[in-house]
Each structure stands twice: as structure tokens, then as C-alpha cells.
Amino acid sequence: QVQLVETGGGLVQAGGSLRLSCAASGRTFSSSAMGWFRQAPGKEREFVAALSWSGRYYADSVKGRFTISSDNAKNTLYLQMNSLKPEDTGVYYCNADNTPYSSWPYPYNSGFWGQGTQVTVSS
Numbered sequence: 468q469v470q471l472v473e474t475g476g477g478l479v480q481a482g483g484s485l486r487l488s489c490a491a492s493g494r495t496f497s498s499s500a501m502g503w504f505r506q507a508p509g510k511e512r513e514f515v516a517a518l519s520w521s522g523r524y525y526a527d528s529v530k531g532r533f534t535i536s537s538d539n540a541k542n543t544l545y546l547q548m549n550s551l552k553p554e555d556t557g558v559y560y561c562n563a564d565n566t567p568y569s570s571w572p573y574p575y576n577s578g579f580w581g582q583g584t585q586v587t588v589s590s
Contacts, residue, residue, distance in 0.1 A: 473581040
């Protein structure tokens, strides 16, 4: 059974930093594209960042502030978030593609999702 578990969310002041982790179990995702998405209250879920064999991809709103990375030995995906802004507030979800050797964009709606972790940035 595949599980993605996000941790690292919390409350931080604007300008601060957080590091999110997504621990995967049940299968190895080292060859699959993975990504981070977020959902703010009253808004649709949106893309934040993705990592695949072809590179790293970011939403324009987080470029230069967020960094996506992975540790294949730990089967864990990370999102380092710096210079946080109140508009970064939301529930952050980890996603993994069901297909190996995929790249971004990939059909994330049919992939695996974590339960989400809350990030709140105060002004």
C-alpha cells in the first residue's frame, strides 16, 4: 500500500522559512516525477514545484524562494521554503506520479497524494 506522509508545516512570520518533507512508503519513487501542490482557503489546489529526471520546475509565484529536492535513499521529497509570504498560506500536498520515468507535466490527478500539511504565514 502506497503512502505519502507530509510533515514540516507550521506557523511562521513573513520572511521566515520552513522545510516540508514527504516520506513515501509502499514503493520507490526515485524514477517517478513528484511534486508539491497547495490549496489556500476558498481556492483551487495549485501547482507549486515538481522534480523529475528532466529537472526542477516551479510556479512563477515561488521561483527563487522555494527549492524542491529529494533523498532517494530515504524515499523522501523535500520543499525548502524561504522568504515566505502571507499568500503562501495553505495546505501543502505531496504528489507522486504512478508512472516511472515520467517528467513534468504529468497527470498528477491520477497519482498518489499525501494527506497535506498546513502552512500559515503571518504578516
